[in-house]
Amino acid sequence: MTTRSTKELVDHLRVMYRIRFTEETIAALRAAGDVVGSVHLCNGQEAVYTGAVAALDLAVDAVFPTYRGHGWAIACGVPPRAVLAELLGRAGGINGGRGGSAYFTAPDHGMFGENSIVGAGAPIACGAALSATFDGSGRVALAAFGEGAMNQGAVHEAMNFAAARSLPVIFLVENNAYSELTPTDTMVRNDQLFRRAAGYGMPGARVDGNDPVAVADAVGKVLERARAGRGPALLEAMTQRIVGHYIGDAQHYRPAGELDAALEAEPIGRAERALRATGVAAAELDAVRAAVRTELEVAAAEALAEPLADPTTVLEHLHA
Numbered sequence: 001m002t003t004r005s006t007k008e009l010v011d012h013l014r015v016m017y018r019i020r021f022t023e024e025t026i027a028a029l030r031a032a033g034d035v036v037g038s039v040h041l042c043n044g045q046e047a048v049y050t051g052a053v054a055a056l057d058l059a060v061d062a063v064f065p066t067y068r069g070h071g072w073a074i075a076c077g078v079p080p081r082a083v084l085a086e087l088l089g090r091a092g093g094i095n096g097g098r099g100g101s102a103y104f105t106a107p108d109h110g111m112f113g114e115n116s117i118v119g120a121g122a123p124i125a126c127g128a129a130l131s132a133t134f135d136g137s138g139r140v141a142l143a144a145f146g147e148g149a150m151n152q153g154a155v156h157e158a159m160n161f162a163a164a165r166s167l168p169v170i171f172l173v174e175n176n177a178y179s180e181l182t183p184t185d186t187m188v189r190n191d192q193l194f195r196r197a198a199g200y201g202m203p204g205a206r207v208d209g210n211d212p213v214a215v216a217d218a219v220g221k222v223l224e225r226a227r228a229g230r231g232p233a234l235l236e237a238m239t240q241r242i243v244g245h246y247i248g249d250a251q252h253y254r255p256a257g258e259l260d261a262a263l264e265a266e267p268i269g270r271a272e273r274a275l276r277a278t279g280v281a282a283a284e285l286d287a288v289r290a291a292v293r294t295e296l297e298v299a300a301a302e303a304l305a306e307p308l309a310d311p312t313t314v315l316e317h318l319h320a
């Protein structure tokens, strides 16, 4: 694991705990019947969000994630209470309980909306990047999507358009090895997806997606390039989800031993081991973990205590 400073890795670890404990809380609330609807958890992929967001300037930059977006929201600074309240259909949720898990948006935090249409965030990010070429904001748009989305026509069109116009876009693939229940290597002839960048005329690189510092470095490099007007880039962050594609997915499609290996490599345990190896006391890490646990317990209690969204307001914010 890349370590530049202990503090930097502890800061990443704190955010990764916040994401993981949010997801665990959501799973528990779902089991209790309080959270309904489509929910895709991101356990195991936390380093991608933590690292990428650490490199961005959320005062100007914009993130366009997928339906697996809770981790992006938390990394962008959305309070866990607001995420939980949204999934619980509470009026105090980040979108008043209307968006739920797969559609919430937090533009005040630079997180411009999840999207359940696979790959659809890529062309939307191009729009945000195109606007930056007019408004002088210096904004870079980051489109995040899974490796399955790399085979969507909209993603191809977005990459070609961004490259042809030298738009400030970072295409960030969260390669968790499965598109829903289908292994990536059964879907493509060449599974080194970052190599497709050359075909569009932009730089492409693979990065260890379980190492937040490596992700921050990789995003930081292409971010500066994009901000300087030198166009888009494609990053492929290699990671694994350590939960099902959706809550309730029995994961029967995973070969024996694969999940154990993923649990060995997952970013939180790995960061803890790296910090311990540099001399950080176990008690210090226990204190960081416990503080975030308490934060989530308080957030869940507060969210559950909030009133449900008022059904009579259901037509508000609708444009047809």
Ligand SMILES: Cc1ncc(C[n+]2csc(CCOP(=O)(O)OP(=O)(O)O)c2C)c(N)n1
Pocket (backbone or CB within 6 Å): 068, 116, 117, 118, 145, 146, 147, 148, 149, 150, 174, 176, 178, 179, 180, 245
């Ligand atoms: C346009 C479209 N096609 C199909 C689906 C159904 N679908 C939902 S998630 C998913 C898998 C996407 O895999 P990947 O892009 O690798 O992301 P991951 O779920 O692994 O994060 C599919 C095919 C959809 N939501 N949208």
